[in-house]
Amino acid sequence: MSFKALQLIKPILKSIADSGYDEPTLVQERCIPIILEKKDIIASAQTGTGKTAAFALPILQLLFDKQDASKRGKKIRALIISPTRELAAQINANFKTYAKYTNLRSLVVFGGTSIEPQIDVLKKGVDILIATPGRLLDLHKQDYINLDYIETLVLDEADLMLDMGFIDDVKKIERLCPETKQTLLFSATIPYKVEQLANGILKSPERIDVTPSKSVSNAxxxxxxxxxxxxxxxxxxxxxxxxxxxxxxxxxxxxxxxxxxxxxxxxxxxxxxxxxxxxxxxxxxxxxxxxxxxxxxxxxxxxxxxxxxxxxxxxxxxxxxxxxxxxxxxxxxxxxxxxxxxxxxxxxxxxxxxxxxxxxxxxxNIQIPIIEDHPYPLDPKAKPIVHKKKGSKYKKGRKGEGSKKKKKRWY
Incomplete structure (x- = not known):
């Protein structure tokens, strides 16, 4: 299948061609048509499967008609929440690459860096915002971010987001967006707590699973x-x-x-x-x-x-x-x-x-080959080292020898 068969518009196809990609990956092939239909999805896909493009390309296409608002008139219409700064920066780089032949503007905001430059760009107006939860809520609290116009909300690496304790922040952000939005949830794995989150915020989502059954690449x-x-x-x-x-x-x-x-x-x-x-x-x-x-x-x-x-x-x-x-x-x-x-x-x-x-x-489902020929072998009978806490030598409630001896009283 080609990208053209996915009904993508010319400016996006041109930027994909510039990036050197010919055919969509499995996750892109399955997600793009459903996202273009504005349906909610829950997708399980590992890092490295091309999932950023799976949501970036259709989002750019859905926003394309609204790209020519004057910069000041631009509203944040797509919001991507990411658990880590590196991933957020990576997603933004992808959006910039694919938006090359459009007038759509994206911005990434995360903690650990100065907030001022981020505020300056927000004031000028952006279409797509990529953010880590803490910095997003911080900027929203200070009234620099308005989530009233969000059309698409993406939760990326949802399992990691929950492992890192962002569950309450994510729910709060979701509630700040309009009810009519489309929500896309991507996760490497779908444990019970991700399932629970999905049930709470997605509307009859399409399920997409492109994880090989726990298998590891033959490469x-x-x-x-x-x-x-x-x-x-x-x-x-x-x-x-x-x-x-x-x-x-x-x-x-x-x-x-x-x-x-x-x-x-x-x-x-x-x-x-x-x-x-x-x-x-x-x-x-x-x-x-x-x-x-x-x-x-x-x-x-x-x-x-x-x-x-x-x-x-x-x-x-x-x-x-x-x-x-x-x-x-x-x-x-x-x-x-x-x-x-x-x-x-x-x-x-x-x-x-x-x-x-x-x-x-x-x-x-693989027996990993063991290399025994090395200078520091482990004794097969070796037990894990357990560090026990040393307690008091006296039993609870017992007096020490010193206190038992008759002491001279001053009275």
Missing amino acids: VSQVLYYVPKRNKIELCLHLLRNTIKGSILIFRRTKFGVDKLEKTLIKNGYKADSIHGDKTQSDRQTALNKFKNGYVNILIATDVAARGIDINELDAVINFDLPNIPETYVHRIGRTGRAGSIGIAYSLCSADEKNYIKTIQQSI
């Missing part, structure tokens, strides 16, 4: 290393020296872990940078640009910071800490092996993560 080969927790950094360095080459994305569970690993790698002569939630937006963007442009070849990230960032040329992913949710694992390793190239995912598993790997393997 990604996976390997597993069992290693004691204390030796993970040594094994990581060993692999970087001898096995893993090219551009590498390393996942850690915590911000502290990301910083610690970054310092160690730099100390060992590697060109590394990192992104996590405590870094300012400009620091995160700088790190990402350095990685994309080859100034550093290793980027260390937490899951939240890495969700939605678009990196095409990626040779390997290292799961330094394994995630406890199989979908997160699928997401992580799906970042390599894109666009026809082959990628490798390396997972380092300590004794306390054995259950995680078991659940992941059941979920993706």
Whole structure:
């Protein structure tokens, strides 16, 4: 199928051709016609399936007739809510690309950066607003954003949005928009709480499911290393020296872990940078640009910071800490092996993560090959290290020896 067959108008087809795309992806093929019919949808699709264009293209087409309002007369008619700054910036970049031959204007607003420039652009008038929930509500409260004219509301990465605790903000934003709006909900997975949210805000939605059944791209080969927790950094360095080459994305569970690993790698002569939630937006963007442009070849990230960032040329992913949710694992390793190239995912598993790997393997229905030939093997009988809290040596309610001795009274 071609994009032309999806009844898209010429200015949009021209910008798609400029971007070098010939055929729509599965999610685009299924979503675009339904969105153009102004129906609500709930779609499950992974990152990297082209879902941003699946809603961006039809939204631009629906707004095309209203594009020539004078700048001051422009009203926000489409609102896209995104959980992370990186994803919001990425969505805005896509809108700008596809709106090249139209007069439609888009703006992205998120926290962690100065609010003044965002207010200046809002005053001039925009058609499409991409925002993170906190900054959007902040600007609305200050009367810089009017949601009375919203025709299409998009909730992107809904599962992550709920995991990050944005449920109340999302509901509030939805209530601030007109009842007549079209709502589009996109999520990598549809757990119960996403289902609940959808039931509360969507009107008889069309369901679109383009997730392979938990499967992982054939373009990604996976390997597993069992290693004691204390030796993970040594094994990581060993692999970087001898096995893993090219551009590498390393996942850690915590911000502290990301910083610690970054310092160690730099100390060992590697060109590394990192992104996590405590870094300012400009620091995160700088790190990402350095990685994309080859100034550093290793980027260390937490899951939240890495969700939605678009990196095409990626040779390997290292799961330094394994995630406890199989979908997160699928997401992580799906970042390599894109666009026809082959990628490798390396997972380092300590004794306390054995259950995680078991659940992941059941979920993706693949037995991940184990590499035993390395300098830091894990004893198969090794048990997770449990740090017990030491309580008081006295039983509750008992007096210590000192207080039992007869004491001289002053009276």
